[in-house]
Amino acid sequence: xxxxxxxxxxxxxxxxxxxxxxxxxxxxxxxxxxxxxxxxxxxxxxxxxxxxxxxxxxxxxxxxxxxxxxxxxxxxxxxxxxxxxxxxxxxxxxxxxxxxxxxxxxxxxxxxxxxxxxxxxxxxxxxxxxxxxxxxxxxxxxxxxxxxxxxxxxxxxxxxxxxxxxxxxxxxxxxxxxxxxxxxxxxxxxxxxxxxxxxxxxxxxxxxxxxxxxxxxxxxxxxxxxxxxxxxxxxxxxxxxxxxxxxxxxxxxxxxxxxxxxxxxxxxxxxxxxxxxxxxxxxxxxxxxxxxxxxxxxxxxxxxxxxxxxxxxxxxxxxxxxxxxxxxxxxxxxxxxxxxxxxxxxxxxxxxxxxxxxxxxxxxxxxx
Amino acid sequence: xxxxxxxxxxxxxxxxxxxxxxxxxxxxxxxxxxxxxxxxxxxxxxxxxxxxxxxxxxxxxxxxxxxxxxxxxxxxxxxxxxxxxxxxxxxxxxxxxxxxxxxxxxxxxxxxxxxxxxxxxxxxxxxxxxxxxxxxxxxxxxxxxxxxxxxxxxxxxxxxxxxxxxxxxxxxxxxxxxxxxxxxxxxxxxxxxxxxxxxxxxxxxxxxxxx
Numbered sequence: 001x002x003x004x005x006x007x008x009x010x011x012x013x014x015x016x017x018x019x020x021x022x023x024x025x026x027x028x029x030x031x032x033x034x035x036x037x038x039x040x041x042x043x044x045x046x047x048x049x050x051x052x053x054x055x056x057x058x059x060x061x062x063x064x065x066x067x068x069x070x071x072x073x074x075x076x077x078x079x080x081x082x083x084x085x086x087x088x089x090x091x092x093x094x095x096x097x098x099x100x101x102x103x104x105x106x107x108x109x110x111x112x113x114x115x116x117x118x119x120x121x122x123x124x125x126x127x128x129x130x131x132x133x134x135x136x137x138x139x140x141x142x143x144x145x146x147x148x149x150x151x152x153x154x155x156x157x158x159x160x161x162x163x164x165x166x167x168x169x170x171x172x173x174x175x176x177x178x179x180x181x182x183x184x185x186x187x188x189x190x191x192x193x194x195x196x197x198x199x200x201x202x203x204x205x206x207x208x209x210x211x212x213x214x215x216x217x218x219x220x221x222x223x224x225x226x227x228x229x230x231x232x233x234x235x236x237x238x239x240x241x242x243x244x245x246x247x248x249x250x251x252x253x254x255x256x257x258x259x260x261x262x263x264x265x266x267x268x269x270x271x272x273x274x275x276x277x278x279x280x281x282x283x284x285x286x287x288x289x290x291x292x293x294x295x296x297x298x299x300x301x302x303x304x305x306x307x308x309x310x311x312x313x314x315x316x317x318x319x320x321x322x323x324x325x326x327x328x329x330x331x332x333x334x335x336x337x338x339x340x341x342x343x344x345x346x347x348x349x350x351x352x353x354x355x356x357x358x359x360x361x362x363x364x365x366x367x368x
Numbered sequence: 369x370x371x372x373x374x375x376x377x378x379x380x381x382x383x384x385x386x387x388x389x390x391x392x393x394x395x396x397x398x399x400x401x402x403x404x405x406x407x408x409x410x411x412x413x414x415x416x417x418x419x420x421x422x423x424x425x426x427x428x429x430x431x432x433x434x435x436x437x438x439x440x441x442x443x444x445x446x447x448x449x450x451x452x453x454x455x456x457x458x459x460x461x462x463x464x465x466x467x468x469x470x471x472x473x474x475x476x477x478x479x480x481x482x483x484x485x486x487x488x489x490x491x492x493x494x495x496x497x498x499x500x501x502x503x504x505x506x507x508x509x510x511x512x513x514x515x516x517x518x519x520x521x522x523x524x525x526x527x528x529x530x531x532x533x534x535x536x537x538x539x540x541x542x543x544x545x546x547x548x549x550x551x552x553x554x555x556x557x558x559x560x561x562x563x564x565x566x567x568x569x570x571x572x573x574x575x576x577x578x579x
Contacts, residue, residue: 302438303445321445325455330425333445334434354439362441 001072001079003029003056003065005095010128019115023104026129027052027095028087031071032079034133039367041135042077042360043126044086045143045150047346048217048274049266051094054086055079069349076353082139082360087129089122089150091274093267096125100201100267111269112198119146119281123153130161139364142166142356144345145312146274149281152320155299156283164300164363166356168345169309171316172283172290172323178311181220182275185213189268198269210268211259218258223308223341227251290323297324300366301331302359304352306344332359380558384411388493391551391571392465395491396420400462403427403487405449405479406469410437417442425461427452450474453482461487468569470494471527477539484545484576493571498532498564499554517568533564540574549573 005027012022029052034041044054044067055071057064065086071077077084088096091114099114106113130138141154141162148170155165171178189195192209200206222230231251235241238248247253287293301324305317314335324331336351338344345352383389389412396402398420404413407426410433417424426444428434437444445452449466450473464487466479471494473479483490495517496502505513512522520527531539533552540547552559552567559567 300443321447322455325445325452326457328457328460330423330443331445332434332438332443333447334431334438335446336435337431351435355435358439358441365441 001031001056002059003031003053004059005029005052007095008129008132010125010132013121013125013128015115015121016118017116021090021097021115024090024097024125025095025101026087026090026097026125027092028085028129029053029055029065031055031084032082034083034135038133038135039137039139040081040364041083041085041130041133041138042140042142043130043138043154044071044077044084045126045141045147045154046086046089047143047145047147048278049262050147051092052086052088052096053094055084066346069347070353070356076349076356077142077360078357081364085129085133087126089146089274090125091117091122091270091277093270094265098267099198099269099273109201111201114269114273116276117273118277119149119153120157122277123150123157126150126154127158127161136161137367138162139367140164140166140360142168143170144168145170145342146278148312149278152283153281155297155301156293159296159298162299163367164302164359165297166302166304166359167317167320168304168352169306169312169317169342171312172293172320173281174279175316179279181216181311182279184216186272186275188212188216189271192268195268198272200268205263206268207260207263210263210266210271211256213268213271214262214266215255215259218255220311221342223310223339225308225339226341226343229339230254290319291326294323294327294329297327297329299329300363301329301333302355303331303333304345304355305333305335306338306340306342306348307335308339309342309344311342380553380556382556384415387553387556388467388569388571389415391553392467392491392493393419395549395571395573396422396463398422401425401460402463402465403456403461404465404467405452405483406466406472407433407437407442407444409433410440410442410444412465412467413437413442413444414440449479453479453486456486458485459488463487463489463491465491465493467491467493468495471497471529471531473529476529476531477543480539480545481543484574489548489573489575491571491573492536493569494531494536495527496533496552496564496567496570497530498534499568500565503565533567533570536570536572540572546575547572548575 055065103110141151148167151167189209192206195206234250236253305314321333338348380387381390404426413424434446464483551571552563553569
């Protein structure tokens with residue numbers, strides 16, 4: 001399945017902070033066919049560093065999508081049955097408008113003049129895209145991590161547009177620990193002299209800061225077990241310690257590789273804006289309680305967490321489930337056993353596939 | 369002993385290989401809302417959804433059973449019966465089902481009370497520890513009985529609150545719970561006399577106190 005990204009431009013969109021963004025572009029990919037009644041559309045929501053290329057082989061890069069093991073013919077999100085959409089989030093750097101986009105007022109990249117955005121803003125732009133497609137109701141919204149937060153936001157903000165929601169390995173609001181890790185990443189970027197108050201476009205990129213931020217991120221995505229299994233204390237290309245500060249351990253090599261690779265595909269300012277949006281996200285805001293926040297929700301829910309995920313621990317998913325039960329919403333929940341930590345939703349997909357396939361099939365049947 | 373069943377002994381149909389399921393399948397009215405506590409892999413819920421059009425939900429402790437239930441399209445969440453009911457608003461369901469699990473709960477009396485708070489009615493099916501085979505086994509063997517209905521050694525049995533038909537009758541009376549219907553089963557037959565001695569399984573349809 002060779003796929004291409006497309007871009008839609010809207011004249012203007014309002015933001016939660018009161019500002020307006022004009023114009024605004026959103027990059028998306030689609031897989032499968034939208035049926036005549038437009039009742040088989042599923043919106044996939046990507047995590048922090050993801051993009052619109054969720055499945056298939058990219059026409060431009062030749063690379064598979066970030067959830068290619070979940071989306072495609074016969075897979076969990078079966079493109080023989082469903083029309084699957086994925087869009088790059090607002091504030092991103094992979095085709096949708098973000099801090100690296102040109103500010104029409106200056107003709108230069110926005111950089112830190114880009115307005116501070118929220119998960120609600122990301123979802124508002126996705127809603128504009130869905131409206132542009134003429135889709136009234138999405139059969140499902142689904143994603144892991146930040147994608148799960150967007151799925152929850154969809155269910156609460158646009159209850160009549162969502163038949164079902166599948167939030168995976170996520171939360172209704174970041175804990176102090178989650179904010180703390182994001183802040184370490186932001187500080188690493190901003191402490192890099194090349195960051196230059198965000199004005200590095202066309203110059204030396206803040207590659208060292210961004211790489212360190214990504215290294216921290218990767219540690220939080222894995223588990224103690226998976227790191228022990230993958231690296232242990234193995235040395236990298238040597239028999240003995242080097243007694244110096246270049247790479248000794250396999251894990252150091254891995255993190256450095258992941259960090260430097262990230263610099264080539266991700267914008268440091270997008271890192272700042274998107275992590276801030278995650279930290280600001282709080283479904284309870286203005287509702288008094290989580291159960292009250294879900295008052296408007298009409299969707300059927302499938303909530304999934306993973307046993308070794310310490311970044312988005314199961315108790316956060318269970319909070320979602322309890323609040324939905326208090327509203328007597330239709331909710332299924334399971335904690336899947338996995339050693340892969342937070343990464344499990346991307347890599348440990350066999351059981352996740354069975355759950356989502358069955359859940360979608362029964363949801364689709366009921367919705368027809 | 370107030371239990372009385374007028375019907376003569378008769379074979380009971382089986383549903384999904386179980387006669388207590390057949391009774392539950394008969395009791396549940398079409399297009400109602402049902403919560404099954406300890407629903408296993410959701411086979412009864414799926415049957416009720418497909419054949420009676422009920423809005424079916426379930427709670428199950430075992431992750432692998434929950435996975436199978438969700439994979440077959442039933443909304444089940446992984447959780448503990450002893451705690452799980454507290455979140456639901458009152459009267460959320462038409463029926464709350466507890467099949468062969470009452471004796472496994474830590475606080476059966478609270479569970480029963482909670483079932484009748486979140487449900488208009490409760491259906492409780494449990495294995496009768498007063499069955500003559502149990503009594504004989506204990507009397508003659510002098511050990512915790514092991515039978516088809518109670519297949520575990522005492523040290524790894526999930527059954528921590530074993531009860532008899534008589535025990536259940538006394539509890540519902542104590543708590544002012546109204547028994548709407550009662551069914552007693554043994555070896556695929558309905559039991560009409562001396563259920564406390566002859567029934568292997570009891571199925572009760574109960575509702576909250578009428579006072």
